[in-house]
Amino acid sequence: MLAIRLHQFGGAEQLQAEQLESPAPGAGEVLIDLVSAGVNPIDWKTREGGGAAPFQGEPPLTLGWECAGTVHSLGEGVSGLAVGDRVCGLLNFPEPGRCYAEQTLAKQDQLARVADSIDLVECGGLPLAGLTAWQALFEAGKLQPGQRVLILAAAGGVGHLAVQLAKWKGAEVIGTASAANHEFLQKLGCDRVIDYRNEEVTELIRDVDLILDGMGGQTGVDVLACLKPGGVSVTLPSVTAAQVIEAAEARGCEALSVRVAPNGEQLAQLLALVEQGALRLAVDKIVPLRQVAQAHQHSESGRTRGKIILRV
Ligand SMILES: NC(=O)c1ccc[n+]([C@@H]2O[C@H](COP(=O)([O-])OP(=O)(O)OC[C@H]3O[C@@H](n4cnc5c(N)ncnc54)[C@H](OP(=O)(O)O)[C@@H]3O)[C@@H](O)[C@H]2O)c1
Numbered sequence: 001m002l003a004i005r006l007h008q009f010g011g012a013e014q015l016q017a018e019q020l021e022s023p024a025p026g027a028g029e030v031l032i033d034l035v036s037a038g039v040n041p042i043d044w045k046t047r048e049g050g051g052a053a054p055f056q057g058e059p060p061l062t063l064g065w066e067c068a069g070t071v072h073s074l075g076e077g078v079s080g081l082a083v084g085d086r087v088c089g090l091l092n093f094p095e096p097g098r099c100y101a102e103q104t105l106a107k108q109d110q111l112a113r114v115a116d117s118i119d120l121v122e123c124g125g126l127p128l129a130g131l132t133a134w135q136a137l138f139e140a141g142k143l144q145p146g147q148r149v150l151i152l153a154a155a156g157g158v159g160h161l162a163v164q165l166a167k168w169k170g171a172e173v174i175g176t177a178s179a180a181n182h183e184f185l186q187k188l189g190c191d192r193v194i195d196y197r198n199e200e201v202t203e204l205i206r207d208v209d210l211i212l213d214g215m216g217g218q219t220g221v222d223v224l225a226c227l228k229p230g231g232v233s234v235t236l237p238s239v240t241a242a243q244v245i246e247a248a249e250a251r252g253c254e255a256l257s258v259r260v261a262p263n264g265e266q267l268a269q270l271l272a273l274v275e276q277g278a279l280r281l282a283v284d285k286i287v288p289l290r291q292v293a294q295a296h297q298h299s300e301s302g303r304t305r306g307k308i309i310l311r312v
Helices: 041-047 127-140 157-169 179-187 217-226 238-251 264-276 289-300
Strands: 002-006 015-019 029-039 065-073 086-090 103-107 110-112 148-152 171-179 192-195 208-213 227-233 256-257 283-287 307-310
Touching: 002 148, 002 289, 015 110, 029 127, 029 289, 041 127, 041 289, 065 127, 086 127, 086 264, 086 289, 103 208, 110 264, 127 208, 127 227, 148 157, 148 217, 157 171, 157 179, 157 208, 157 238, 171 179, 179 192, 217 227, 227 238, 238 256, 283 289, 289 307
Parallel strands: 148 171, 148 208, 171 192, 208 227, 227 256, 283 307
Antiparallel strands: 002 015, 029 065, 029 103, 029 307, 065 086, 086 110
């Protein structure tokens, strides 16, 4: 099978297509024939030696944590799935996911079945960002109907799904994005969009119950001023989480850091919303697997609208 391998941490040119033996599923595992894999900022951060690199072991590595495909074969003890079933999942994060390949192994409880009415290629871009949005809003952030949520980087992979999930929950949603993405976000249901390049969110927005901070760093620190007393900021970029949490403590408010975790049951709930038309994955680009370097470069630009997907 074809796989994209990283022999040493570094630039996108380090990603190389190679032929590998197909792995055999062990107990509780499923071998999947992949149709797509999603690309996320954690992929290139890890490729550079940051991000999830400490969890990967020694190179060569196969990157990629989310995928969609069909079941090729089942390991011992797997029940409720059959050869040919359409599935997607966030695999093993932050341990190796190995989704940049024609086939990969997955633990059954990290997968969810995909209905025939859902585009399977697009589904490869849902699990990581979708579960991040779900866990940040509903588990860490405990978002309730009627609350106000501010979403930073609302047009990105996590943000555009978080906007829709927060609206589905009955919250008032404010997002930050450059002007070119305002119409996109309004169509997804965002009640108000702040043009962060020309407007000061801290001057315009007050008294939010929850911040979903997709930016971190000084931006994540500054927006703490928008929280109402007792409000919470959930900050996503792990490298700046300590800085944001410390600043929140100094201001007498709360900030939390989260790390997305695989969860087949939550993924099934996300897919049910997709099937009902309540959640839509916006696809920025679909790139052939062999052109993964181009997909990384696009993600690194910081301008992704929705998700980048590799077609296997
Ligand atoms: N902790 C976790 O488990 C976890 C999970 C997922 C993601 N993350 C992290 O969360 C962050 C967001 O992830 P993602 O996948 O959503 O990223 P992404 O898709 O690459 O985000 C791209 C978006 O960021 C927006 N953006 C860039 N600069 C901005 C600014 N100053 N203010 C507002 N928006 C801005 C861009 O909108 P414009 O073009 O309109 O500027 C673009 O739409 C990343 O750092 C990622 O590593 C963490």
